[in-house]
Amino acid sequence: MTNLVIGVIGHVDHGKTALVRALTGEETDNLAEEKERGISIALGFARLQTGDLQTGDQTIDLIDMPGHERFIRTMIAGATGIGAVLLVLAANEGIKPQTIEHIDIAALLGLRRAVIAISKTDLVSPEQAQKTASEALHLLTSAGFAPLPPVFTSALREQGIDTLRSTLATLAADQAPRATGGIEFLPIDRAFSIAGHGPVVTGTLRGAPVNTGDTLELFPARRMVKIRAVQTHGLRVPTATPGQRTALNLRDIDIADLQRGMALAAPGTLTPSDWLTVSIRAVATAPNLKNGMQLRVLLGTDEFDARLRLLDRDILEPGQSGFAQLHCAAPVAFPAREHVILRLASPAQTVAGGRILEPVTRRQRRHSGPLLQRLETWHRLEPEALILAEIEAQSATGTTLTRLSQLSALAPSHIAALLKPHPILLTRTGLAIRVADLETLATRIPALLAPHTEGLSPSKLLATLPGLSPELLDEVISLLLARSLITRRGTQLALPRPEADQARVQDEASLAAQIAAQLRASGLSPPDPKTIITSLAAKRATDRLLREGTIIRAVDRAKDKEILFHHEAVEHAMRLLTPLLERPPGLLATDVGAALSISRKYSMPLLDHLDAIRFTRRIADRRIRGTASLTALLPPPR
Ligand SMILES: Nc1nc2c(ncn2[C@@H]2O[C@H](COP(=O)(O)OP(=O)(O)OP(=O)(O)O)[C@@H](O)[C@H]2O)c(=O)[nH]1
Ligand SMILES: [Mg+2]
Numbered sequence: 001m002t003n004l005v006i007g008v009i010g011h012v013d014h015g016k017t018a019l020v021r022a023l024t025g026e027e028t029d030n031l032a033e034e035k036e037r038g039i040s041i042a043l044g045f046a047r048l049q050t051g052d053l054q055t056g057d058q059t060i061d062l063i064d065m066p067g068h069e070r071f072i073r074t075m076i077a078g079a080t081g082i083g084a085v086l087l088v089l090a091a092n093e094g095i096k097p098q099t100i101e102h103i104d105i106a107a108l109l110g111l112r113r114a115v116i117a118i119s120k121t122d123l124v125s126p127e128q129a130q131k132t133a134s135e136a137l138h139l140l141t142s143a144g145f146a147p148l149p150p151v152f153t154s155a156l157r158e159q160g161i162d163t164l165r166s167t168l169a170t171l172a173a174d175q176a177p178r179a180t181g182g183i184e185f186l187p188i189d190r191a192f193s194i195a196g197h198g199p200v201v202t203g204t205l206r207g208a209p210v211n212t213g214d215t216l217e218l219f220p221a222r223r224m225v226k227i228r229a230v231q232t233h234g235l236r237v238p239t240a241t242p243g244q245r246t247a248l249n250l251r252d253i254d255i256a257d258l259q260r261g262m263a264l265a266a267p268g269t270l271t272p273s274d275w276l277t278v279s280i281r282a283v284a285t286a287p288n289l290k291n292g293m294q295l296r297v298l299l300g301t302d303e304f305d306a307r308l309r310l311l312d313r314d315i316l317e318p319g320q321s322g323f324a325q326l327h328c329a330a331p332v333a334f335p336a337r338e339h340v341i342l343r344l345a346s347p348a349q350t351v352a353g354g355r356i357l358e359p360v361t362r363r364q365r366r367h368s369g370p371l372l373q374r375l376e377t378w379h380r381l382e383p384e385a386l387i388l389a390e391i392e393a394q395s396a397t398g399t400t401l402t403r404l405s406q407l408s409a410l411a412p413s414h415i416a417a418l419l420k421p422h423p424i425l426l427t428r429t430g431l432a433i434r435v436a437d438l439e440t441l442a443t444r445i446p447a448l449l450a451p452h453t454e455g456l457s458p459s460k461l462l463a464t465l466p467g468l469s470p471e472l473l474d475e476v477i478s479l480l481l482a483r484s485l486i487t488r489r490g491t492q493l494a495l496p497r498p499e500a501d502q503a504r505v506q507d508e509a510s511l512a513a514q515i516a517a518q519l520r521a522s523g524l525s526p527p528d529p530k531t532i533i534t535s536l537a538a539k540r541a542t543d544r545l546l547r548e549g550t551i552i553r554a555v556d557r558a559k560d561k562e563i564l565f566h567h568e569a570v571e572h573a574m575r576l577l578t579p580l581l582e583r584p585p586g587l588l589a590t591d592v593g594a595a596l597s598i599s600r601k602y603s604m605p606l607l608d609h610l611d612a613i614r615f616t617r618r619i620a621d622r623r624i625r626g627t628a629s630l631t632a633l634l635p636p637p638r
């Protein structure tokens with residue numbers, strides 16, 4: 001089965017609907033107004049069975065476009081996503097304004113495949129019909145199409161219909177397979193309700209297949225809806241594939257919340273943005289397009305106003321191509337590579353069109369060389385090549401899977417699979433970076449840490465690496481930690497320096513020994529701690545002695561002064577005081593000072609300490625023995 005959707009285009013009254021009827025037996029002008037006025041107003045959908053031809057059994061979807069200039073917007077909504085066109089040109093009239101406009105639009109939508117039907121040949125001589133055919137061929141070829149040989153038809157006399165049918169079948173059989181792995185995207189061109197089934201939306205599917213039971217995200221509402229059933233070619237099927245006319249019966253939503261212009265997409269893959277970066281081409285008949293101009297944008301089946309920001313010039317002349325941004329009146333969510341048509345509101349006219357290069361962005365600087373170079377790459381490359389080029393371009397900082405998906409319109413899972421054979425690291429957090437670039441970055445970090453002997457916090461390190469994301473820094477840090485090329489000191493990162501660290505430990509130990517010796521020698525009249533703790537190293541050594549219990553910190557609470565005693569001095573004091581404390585009524589502070597031959601400066605903090613360890617107990621201004629047993633406080637005498 002083919003996925004080909006063919007748009008039937010051409011000037012008003014040239015016989016499009018009549019040909020669709022002759023080809024398929026289906027009537028596409030069903031509205032009362034269409035019957036009354038004799039023109040098409042809405043899109044017409046018909047199926048062309050081209051079975052039992054040498055090309056095999058297949059169904060082509062035909063979209064019968066209205067030709068009247070007032071319905072160009074409807075025509076565009078129908079043409080978005082189609083695979084080829086059937087240009088209908090009346091032999092007696094030849095090329096008319098909407099012949100040209102429809103061809104322009106089809107070309108701007110990226111279409112290249114076409115069949116020409118010269119209609120109403122019953123009204124002219126064969127020479128005249130031939131002349132019209134040559135004009136049509138020339139017009140399509142110069143618009144970039146590769147049309148098949150024209151078919152001469154008369155719907156009235158049922159002539160040329162079989163030839164046209166087989167020509168369309170040939171076109172359908174000769175189809176390049178559609179790329180897969182994209183983002184499911186279905187711009188809605190019709191929404192209606194079927195009794196007993198609920199809401200149905202239709203459109204031409206792009207990106208990836210959709211299945212019964214899938215959940216999709218509705219834009220712009222951004223709500224999730226579930227697919228109750230899928231139909232293609234009028235039949236219920238489990239799956240619709242990209243390029244097919246697709247009808248989806250939805251759950252979890254009311255018909256009142258659905259209409260043309262909305263779209264369904266794979267959940268979480270699209271992000272609304274005020275700005276779109278596009279590559280555009282102005283049509284030959286367009287006026288000069290100026291920077292800052294207000295335009296009507298037709299995108300998917302949606303339509304909105306936007307201001308044109310030309311990035312590489314001030315004026316886009318007829319026929320010229322360039323890069324631009326569209327500042328949309330409200331945020332819009334579309335995948336990259338989606339085709340866009342730009343029109344003037346008045347006079348109503350198609351002036352340009354092209355493709356989205358960057359669907360999620362902000363206002364960019366104009367005439368920026370590096371930006372234009374990147375836009376050129378995105379414009380030129382196919383999605384797979386674009387992804388690799390983008391990772392390479394973001395060498396130092398890496399890029400994210402989200403961003404790659406935005407630029408390529410490929411699904412993140414497809415991108416991940418695509419990167420597998422390449423020397424590219426894809427982290428758990430969705431960062432993509434070339435392994436070689438990660439290694440280069442890895443070599444820079446130790447060099448940045450080297451001057452900071454006390455270490456550097458990750459946030460300070462990040463500040464020295466402009467443009468680098470915290471996620472990528474985390475990745476490099478884990479790598480370097482695993483390789484023991486850097487080390488963590490608390491919250492700081494530093495270079496591991498085994499020798500220096502060892503030397504420092506040795507220094508600290510000998511300093512501690514010195515301090516201990518000094519305090520031991522000074523007994524119960526130690527020097528002021530300020531004269532001992534003179535450096536960071538001395539502080540560390542002192543802390544260590546305190547932790548070990550070699551020295552004791554005591555406080556003179558009245559004066560809020562600290563003093564350090566060697567533990568042996570304190571033990572000596574306890575031995576001397578024990579018998580004295582046992583005699584009632586106990587000792588005054590001055591008695592203690594006298595017994596130990598020390599001044600108040602030392603006896604007050606000492607007594608505070610002895611109270612704390614319950615060697616002594618204070619009653620009024622006297623001390624008696626405390627509750628702690630002496631054997632617990634004093635080591636056995638040697
Ligand atoms: N003589 C003759 N008249 C034709 C032929 N095909 C269509 N017509 C007539 O041309 C008129 C327009 O035909 P349609 O098929 O409605 O034209 P259309 O291109 O669909 O028009 P729009 O959808 O409004 O753009 C009708 O009155 C048809 O009867 C033909 O082969 N010969
Ligand atoms: Mg019609």
